[in-house]
Every structure is written in structure tokens, then in C-alpha cells.
Amino acid sequence: MKRELKTAIGILLACIVFFGALSALTRLAAPKYHDTLIDGHLTGEYYDEKTDHDVLFVGDCEVYENFSPVTLYNEYGVTSYIRGGAQQLVWHSYYFLKDALRAETPKVVVFNVLSLRYGEPQSEAYNRLALDGMRWGAAKVGAIKASMTGGEDFMSYVFPLLRYHDRITALTAEDFEYWFKKGDPVSFKGYMMHTGVEPAAETPQEIYEPNLPEQSFAWLEKIAALCEENGIALVLIKSPSIYPEWHPEWDAEIAAFAKAHGVRYDNMITENDAIGIDMQTDTYDQGQHLNVYGAEKLSRWFGKVLKEAYGLKDHRGEAAYDADYAALTERYEAEKQRQLSEENGA
């Protein structure tokens, strides 16, 4: 009996060491998304939020690079967060919204419609960027199942070592630095800042399907239904950009959807003048995304629209929000200066 007990304890200890080592190696091998591929850091940063938000943006790079929650608060007292990611597809947005609803119920959800052009999973790498940082729950399970491309398997999301084991032989200083350390946020309530300026240039003509995929609309229906169930106003937007192109047929389809569902749709491309966007100075990548100057202009314009249309409360003067946004603004301005200094070669 004593011998059997000793054996059992020995096996238990061996298993504890084994699973401990595997867990440590999993953390080491997983991408840290801190110094490189930082878009992957966005998803996880949402869970560090200390205050809730009246406006939740969901969508792709056209939201997380084009809207500044700092400006929205400082100008209008509107609290907001951007749950966006690189090539965030419509079902990612749906599940991010569902995930967010576990913690808070925003008054307005803003969804950028560009991602509707994709009705099928596109890339494993972007799936990982979007989903690695997501907290486990029914929403994450749904998001993974909806997103997996050929060759992916669910198990590798549950046990990331199965996916990232080959990184063990290609580790960088970043992996060791953030092995057990979380690291500072890379965004400003989901906004990714770029101070550079690269004026818009001629864009390639693309061949396109005149109709957006049916699957995309099925997911958009789900987003609309989720908002309705939770008493949230859904706003569809097409963020200002020159490329990828936004085609009139697609615009008409979205407008029809918005009309049918009684939701607001703003195609901001047509509002460039009103917003004051100048694609010679307000973009950092030739008109694909806005730089910080463009994002601030767009946020000033859109903040007013939201406030007027939905009567959003001005939270300025409330201690918790003021403290939160004061710290954020300080970090935001410091980052702006850092990037400007870097651009100027300082």
C-alpha cells in the first residue's frame, strides 16, 4: 500500500512538472504581439478596461485606425472603445460584440461595413491575431468555429502550443521579455495611432462581385438582432478611405439593409468635405487608413453626429471617467510625440 502510494505521488509530481513545463513553454512560444504584429495585442486589451462605454466600435482596420476615443471623450465626453482588428471579419465582430455584452451594454454599436466583402474565412494568421487574445467563453468558441480556415483545428486554439510549437526554435528577445510579463497596452481604447503622412496616390482598379456575399448579410442580421435584443442602437458606417474601393452597388445593398432594419447608415466617404478629411495630409498609407490627424477630425465629426442622434451623455466631470481618460490622454500625447520624434529622426 505504502509503495503504491509512493508511486501515485511520484506520477502525480511528474504530471505536475510536465504540465507546468508545457504551460510555461506555451506562454514562451505564443506570439506576444507587443513589439511585432502588434495588431494581435488589441483583442486582449479590452479586458483591462476599468470603465464601461457608451459607444462600442466593431470592425476592421477602418475603425481601429480611423477613430480616436480620446478625442470623442475630450471633445464630447462620449465614452467609447474600439473592438477592432486587422482584417476583422463580420463574424469576428459579431462574437466580439457578444463577448463585450458579458461585461457591459453600450448604448450604440458602430459597425464598419467594409469587412462584409468577405463571406468566407480568409487567413489563419488574421484569425490568430483576432482570436488569440480573446477571453474563453461561448463567444470565443463560436468565433473560432466560424473562423477556421482549411487545415486549422479547434484543439490548437485550446492548446496554443500545438500551433506555435515551431516558434520554439525561432524565439526572439520579445518572447523572453513578455514571457510572463503582460506589457503596456499598444492602443488607446482600441485605437492604433499613426502620425505619419503619406498622401493618397493612384489606386489599382479591382475586379469585384457586384453583390456582397449572402453569408456576410446573415452575420450582419445577427449583429442587428443582438443589438435589438439588448436595446442597443446599431450604426453602420463606411469609414473614409480611397482603397480598398467601396463600390456603389455595395453601398446600395447596405443602404437597403439599413432601411429594412431601421438602422442608421453613414457612408463617410461622401462626407469627406464636411469632416474636413484631406487625403493628402490625413492618411499615413496613401488613403487606405487615416493618420492621427484624420482620425481626430473624423472623431470630432462623428462624435457630434452620435451625440445629436442618440443623446449620449457627457461623462466629463465624472471622477472615474476623468481619471481614466486623463491618464489615457497623457499616454496618447506622449505616443504622438514619440512617433513624431521618430519620424523626425530624433
Place this chain on the structure above:
Amino acid sequence: MLFTSWAFLLFLAVLVPVYFLVPKRIQWIVLLLFNAVFVCAAGVLGAVFMVVTIGTVYAASRAIDALYSRQRETLAAIKETHTKEERKQTRLRFEKRRRLVLIACLAVNFGILFVLKYGAMIGRFSAALFGTRAFGQDLALTMGISFYTFSTVGYLLDVYRETIPAEKNPLKLALFTSFFPLLVQGPITRFETVGRALLEPHSFDGQRFLSAGLRIAWGYWKKLIVADRLLVAVKALCARPDVYRGDFILVEMLLYAACLYADFTGGVDITIGVGELLGVRIEENFLRPYFSKSISEYWRRWHITLGEWFKRYVYYPLSVSKPMRALSKGTRKLGAGVSRRVPVYLATLLVWALTGAWHGSRPTFLVWGLLNGAVILISEELKPLYARFHKRSPRLTASAFYRGFTVIRTVLLLSSLRILDCYGTIKEAFSSFFSMFTTWNWGAVFRGGIQSLGLSYTDYAIAGLGVIAMFALSMTQRKGAIRLRIRKRGTVFSVCMLLVLIGTILIFGRYGFGFDASQFIYNRF
């Protein structure tokens, strides 16, 4: 269902507890059901072919068995009333009927195998010659058919020779034919060993379970860390015979030798381990083959079950067959040596031609088989010369240096023959092989050449360490089975070793997204 798939691990995770929880008398039925699931998961067509094999072999074995019984009864009945010659005629009549049944059954089963293996090739020929398509042209080799056909036909031949009685229950024959771990890449098994073991009741044994786990983990280790890694480079080398020539061919030969060993032995380790999990002992298929000192010794230690099958069911019967005896007699006037050699030479070359044909439909396989046979026959002829050399230099030939030389010589020789396995045509294979002697480009190999094969230096280092580990283990195995020695050091140590194996597979294995989950090389044969 790949051994290296989650589906397979899930399949095992369900099967093992169910197998040991059900009453022992129905264990074999449960296993048969799981086999059916495994076979059907690989495709309905494969399942149909397997059912045809089971059905025809069962019917034929029962018919042969019945003919034996009737022959005995008839001979007993006419013992007193008929002459010796009449009894002989009666026996011959039964023998003829049995042979007819046997030939019909062999024709069906080898016919299926032939169509599946050679359909595409025949299709190409008929299209080229007559512009028509051949039946079977679009059929792919179904899972395990080369292995289970040989195992099941072996059973039929044993019944035909009255070595074993015919199994009365067709489901029991179905269990033997469809035993799932054997369908991936064998080994070729015998009904009186594995078939009977499958039918026996088995109890769960923790120690056996652990031992089986070690064997399975070691199989995965070889497959995922060494074989699948090296296969990337081997495929790259084989794909461009116009680019990779000269010294790259030597690199290819050595990488392929290591890759094939890790792949095939790894798969068989998993197979034997899975059998052991269920309490079923499966024959070993390897005996440290790369330590062989000659090609014929190598073939006694590599894919043992295939070699034995051919020996038992083709070589021996053929050597003593009437035509061979007649041929031997007919060549007596050329001398006793010639008369003795002719049947041996013919039987050897035929067996090796069949072995080559078993591996694939490409003419390269046939040439590979015949060259193996030729090398073995030449070695036999040179035996007296070797004996004289051994007699004259006893100290040299007894030295470790000489033993090492013979081992390396054998590995290089068999690797040279295997070049034929790597290329689509005989011309490509020979041209690539001989470029080793006409193109001297070590510089290119080491000036980034080997890095152009899809592997990094880290990959080569990992594979190299893997090969060293396999070599060290083989050396250790000479003193006895390594698992036994691990087990002797206690359960905790065994568990630790198992966890180390699993951990290193998880970290250094080539699997998951971005890697092609490759089937075992021998699965395509």
C-alpha cells in the same frame, strides 16, 4: 484516418475504455465494429473491396476445408473397395477442385489489387496506344489493401496447405482482415497468431498499458520529429532531378535512408503499441536493419513480414514446383552447379520482381526489385571469395572496423538502390545516381544548398539529434528491449520517460497548421 490525426487519437480514446469495459466474450465484436468505423471512415469503396476480400476468402477457405473433409470421407469409404490407383485418382480430383477454388479466389483478390495498383498505368498505356481509357484508371489504392490482401491470402494458403483449419465464423475472419492498426502500413500478419490473439479475451493491465504507451510515443517521436522533417528535404530533392545532382544525390540517399527508417519503423511502433494496448501481440517487422552486414541480411531484418510472406508462399513453393524441378533436371547436362542454381536464381528473381511490383506500379519499382535480387545472387556467388578473404585476414575481418565497414557498405548499397524509389522514371533515377560520379559540388551543397530544400539549419540539427537518438537506442537494444529496461526502473520512471517523449514531440514535432500531415510512406504501397 491518419495515425497523426486528432481523429485517430479520439478513436483510440473511445475504443480502449469501451473494449475493456464490455464483457470479455463480446470484446472481439466491439473491436470488429470499431474496425468497421475505421475502414468506412477511409472511404466506402475501400470498405467494399475489403468485404469482397473477406467474403471470397471465407467462401474459398470453407470450400477448401469442405473438400478436404469430403476427400477424407470418400477415401475412407473406398479404402477397401478401390485400388490404390483409383484412390489416387480420387485424391487428385479433390486436389484439382481445391486448386480451382484457390486460383479463383486468388484471381479475384490479386485482380482487385492489380487493378488498383496498375489501373492508372494501364490507363496511360491504353490511352497512348488506342486513345481509350482503361477500367480502374481512376481508382486509387484504398487504405491497407496491399497489407490485408497479403495477410488474408496468406490465411487462405495456410488453409489450402492444411496448416490451419478454416475459420467457421466469417465475422472472425473479418476481424482479422480489418484490424485497424494494420491497415495503415502493415505489418503483414498471420491468422494463427494475430487472428487468434484478436479473438482471445483481454483484461486491462496498467503495466502493459504503460509499456504500449512508450512504444506508441516512440513511434510518433520518430515519425513527427525525424521522418516528417526530413521528408520535406527529400521531396524537394526528388522533385528537381534537373537541379539537384552530384553530391546532392548522396545527401538525398542518406536523408531518405533516415527518413524511411523513421517513418516506417515509427508507424510500425505505433501499430504494435496499439495492438499491445488491446492485449494483442503483433509480429515485429524490424530487427535493427541498418546494422546488417549484407543486403540479404538487411532483407531478413527490414519489413520482415513481407519477406517471410514471399518466402513462405512464393519462394519455397516455387523452388520445389514441378516446372522448376523439370528445369533443374533439364539443365543437369550443363553441370551440377548450373542445375542447382537455375531454380534458385529464377525463384529469387521472380520473388524480387514481385516484391518490386508490390511496392508500386512504376517500372522503377520493378527494376529496384530485380536489382535487389541480383545483388543478393551476386553476393551468394561471391561467398567463397569472402570466405577465402576471411580465412586469410581473420584479425581484420573480426575487427570492429571491418564490421563497421560492412554495415556502412550495406547502408550505402541499399540507399543507392532506393534512388529508384525517389524518381518517376528509370532514366531520371540512373541519371541522378551517376551524376554523383560526374558532378562534384560539395561547395553548392554547403553554400546554402541544403537550406534551399525547405529546412532550416535548426531543422537539420533537430533531425540529426533525432537520428543520433534512434541510432543510440538501436545500439542499446542489442542488450535487450529498451522498454523492458525502462520498466525495470519502476512505474514512475516509465511515466517520466513517456512524458519526456510526449513533451519533445509536442515541441519539436512537425504537425499542426502550416505542416502537411503526411501519411506514412509505406501506406502508398
